[in-house]
Amino acid sequence: MTKKAIILLSGGLDSATCLAIAKDMGFECYAMSFRYGQRHTVELDAAKKVADAMGVKEHIVIDINLGTIGGSALTADIEVPKHHKVEDMGKDIPITYVPARNTIFLSFALAWGEVLHIKDIFIGVNALDYSGYPDCRPEYIESYENMANFATKLGTEGEKIKIHTPLISMTKGEIVKTGVELGVDYSLTHTCYDPDENGRSCGVCDSCLLRLKGFEEYGMRDPIDYM
Amino acid sequence: MTKKAIILLSGGLDSATCLAIAKDMGFECYAMSFRYGQRHTVELDAAKKVADAMGVKEHIVIDINLGTIGGSALTADIEVPKHHKVEDMGKDIPITYVPARNTIFLSFALAWGEVLHIKDIFIGVNALDYSGYPDCRPEYIESYENMANFATKLGTEGEKIKIHTPLISMTKGEIVKTGVELGVDYSLTHTCYDPDENGRSCGVCDSCLLRLKGFEEYGMRDPIDYM
Numbered sequence: 001m002t003k004k005a006i007i008l009l010s011g012g013l014d015s016a017t018c019l020a021i022a023k024d025m026g027f028e029c030y031a032m033s034f035r036y037g038q039r040h041t042v043e044l045d046a047a048k049k050v051a052d053a054m055g056v057k058e059h060i061v062i063d064i065n066l067g068t069i070g071g072s073a074l075t076a077d078i079e080v081p082k083h084h085k086v087e088d089m090g091k092d093i094p095i096t097y098v099p100a101r102n103t104i105f106l107s108f109a110l111a112w113g114e115v116l117h118i119k120d121i122f123i124g125v126n127a128l129d130y131s132g133y134p135d136c137r138p139e140y141i142e143s144y145e146n147m148a149n150f151a152t153k154l155g156t157e158g159e160k161i162k163i164h165t166p167l168i169s170m171t172k173g174e175i176v177k178t179g180v181e182l183g184v185d186y187s188l189t190h191t192c193y194d195p196d197e198n199g200r201s202c203g204v205c206d207s208c209l210l211r212l213k214g215f216e217e218y219g220m221r222d223p224i225d226y227m
Numbered sequence: 228m229t230k231k232a233i234i235l236l237s238g239g240l241d242s243a244t245c246l247a248i249a250k251d252m253g254f255e256c257y258a259m260s261f262r263y264g265q266r267h268t269v270e271l272d273a274a275k276k277v278a279d280a281m282g283v284k285e286h287i288v289i290d291i292n293l294g295t296i297g298g299s300a301l302t303a304d305i306e307v308p309k310h311h312k313v314e315d316m317g318k319d320i321p322i323t324y325v326p327a328r329n330t331i332f333l334s335f336a337l338a339w340g341e342v343l344h345i346k347d348i349f350i351g352v353n354a355l356d357y358s359g360y361p362d363c364r365p366e367y368i369e370s371y372e373n374m375a376n377f378a379t380k381l382g383t384e385g386e387k388i389k390i391h392t393p394l395i396s397m398t399k400g401e402i403v404k405t406g407v408e409l410g411v412d413y414s415l416t417h418t419c420y421d422p423d424e425n426g427r428s429c430g431v432c433d434s435c436l437l438r439l440k441g442f443e444e445y446g447m448r449d450p451i452d453y454m
Contacts, residue, residue: 064291069339099341100334103378107331112296114326134383143374150367151330 004028005120005164006109009059011046012191013211014167017179018124019054021166024182027120031059032109036066036098042199046190053185062108066098102135106144106163113161114152122164128171141165172210173217180220187223200225229255232347232391233336236260236286238273239418240438241394244406245351246281248393251409254347258286259336263293263325269426273417280412289335293325329362333371333390340388341379349391355398368392399437400444407447414450427452 005027009015022029033047044061051059102125109121125136134140145163149155167175179186191211192201201208203226215222232254236242249256260274271288278286329352336348352363361367372390376382394402406413418438419428428435430453442449 060295062292062295065289066338068287068289069335069342098338099380100338100378103337103374104331104334107327107334108296110330111293111325111327115296134380135378137377140374140377143370143377147330147367147370147374150364150370151327151362153326153361156361 002028003120004030004057004116004118005122006030006032006113006116006118007056007122008105008109008124009033009047009051010124011043011048011050011189012124012207013172013179013186013189013214014124014126014175015047016050016054016184016186016189017175017182018122018167019050019056020179020182020184022120022122022164023054027122029054029056030112030116030118031056032105032112033059033061034105034108035061035063036101036104042195043190045199046188049188050185053188060112064104064108066101066104069099100135102133102140103144106148110148110152110161114154117154119154119159119161120164121161122166124167125165126167126172126175127169136168138165138168141168171217172214176214176218176220180218189224191224196227198225200227202227230347231255231257231284231343231345232349233257233259233340233343233345234283234349235332235336235351236274236278237351238270238275238277238416239351239434240399240406240413240416240441241351241353241402242274243277243281243411243413243416244402244409245349245394246277246283247406247409247411249347249349249391250281254349256281256283257339257343257345258283259332259339260286260288261332261335262288262290263328263331269422270417272426273415276415277412280415287339291331291335293328293331296326327362329360329367330371333375337375337379337388341381344381346381346386346388347391348388349393351394352392353394353399353402354396363395365392365395368395398444399441403441403445403447407445416451418451423454425452427454429454 003026005022007019007022007029009019009031019029031051033044035044113121127137141163148161155161191207193205193207194202201224212222230253232249234246234249234256236246236258246256258278260271262271354364368390375388382388418434420432420434421429428451439449
């Protein structure tokens with residue numbers, strides 16, 4: 001029987017790598033993306049390209065409106081912070097943190113898993129580089145997995161739901177290395193929090209800085225365009 | 228300082244009673260409803276009326292599309308089962324179960340709580356009458372609460388998030404009694420899974436049967452219109 005998995009796919013470096021890992025583990029992949037009031041949709045275009053390039057079985061985009069709730073620079077009219085070095089990034093929870101985002105995303109994956117009878121869910125969270133986000137920590141993922149097994153028909157029928165986080169303790173350099181070895185075409189991905197109208201990345205938001213650090217650590221030029 | 232709470236409000240008997248309880252406990256109430264691809268929107272109208280009548284501080288409606296995911300008689304084109312007595316209702320998980328619905332709803336409440344700095348969330352789940360739904364059981368709620376405290380800034384800053392389920396071990400009769408004592412106007416509420424075009428309730432879906440049983444147990448006529 002084919003093993004199936006749901007992969008949360010933002011179209012960024014991490015989720016594209018996560019998808020490649022799931023595929024390499026032999027899973028037939030169902031990708032799920034979200035239109036959640038982001039200020040830009042270039043990342044959804046990237047998700048589609050990545051999903052197509054990696055031959056996923058199905059890719060769905062869920063519309064939700066986190067904008068109604070507010071509270072993040074990614075969905076509200078708050079300026080995205082710019083830095084020049086990773087070391088300048090704050091140690092606190094950044095303003096680009098979207099409240100309960102991973103919890104919401106995983107809950108939709110859980111629902112889709114119920115319908116498709118899929119008990120393996122992949123999410124590309126990373127605890128090292130995004131230490132400021134509460135919902136990227138291993139203890140969060142464990143507690144989510146525990147809850148998921150109480151929440152669902154699938155979980156209560158004895159099949160254990162698993163939240164896979166293959167990137168959780170990797171450095172950005174290790175993520176890039178893994179993806180390159182698995183054939184990820186990083187030119188299709190998009191990471192920037194604040195791209196220009198042509199979709200070019202800013203190179204100075206926290207997300208760009210971490211991405212660039214990853215390529216630098218691995219010793220490869222990032223194939224996407226910067227302003 | 229005013230105590231604040233978020234209340235998940237569907238506009239049905241249970242959530243209206245839950246809101247009344249939260250208010251009675253001294254909470255300033257923020258109500259949250261969902262447009263989730265229900266086949267009817269009469270319940271959202273009811274939610275608005277209930278929220279207004281009970282003087283909530285704010286009422287927001289979140290648009291999500293569970294229809295994309297499918298799998299339930301409430302959001303897909305599957306016939307809603309009809310019975311004539313509560314005893315005829317199945318013991319299995321009913322087809323009206325919406326996959327991971329409470330998990331999704333609570334996750335949005337969690338997000339809104341992060342933004343408003345509210346750590347008390349009320350949900351009108353009931354373990355007795357809806358024994359077929361995995362996400363209405365106490366062990367589910369406990370595991371959710373545990374997860375919520377890892378998931379959020381609020382939870383990690385030492386303030387404990389609490390998921391209140393005041394109705395969880397009440398019978399439907401006790402729920403109606405409590406609501407009546409707290410002044411809930413049940414004529415504003417809506418419970419039916421399958422109302423007609425005038426919003427009148429069918430009286431034979433599982434949800435109507437349980438509601439009618441509640442009024443019968445309490446010894447009061449249900450004030451809403453039935454077909």
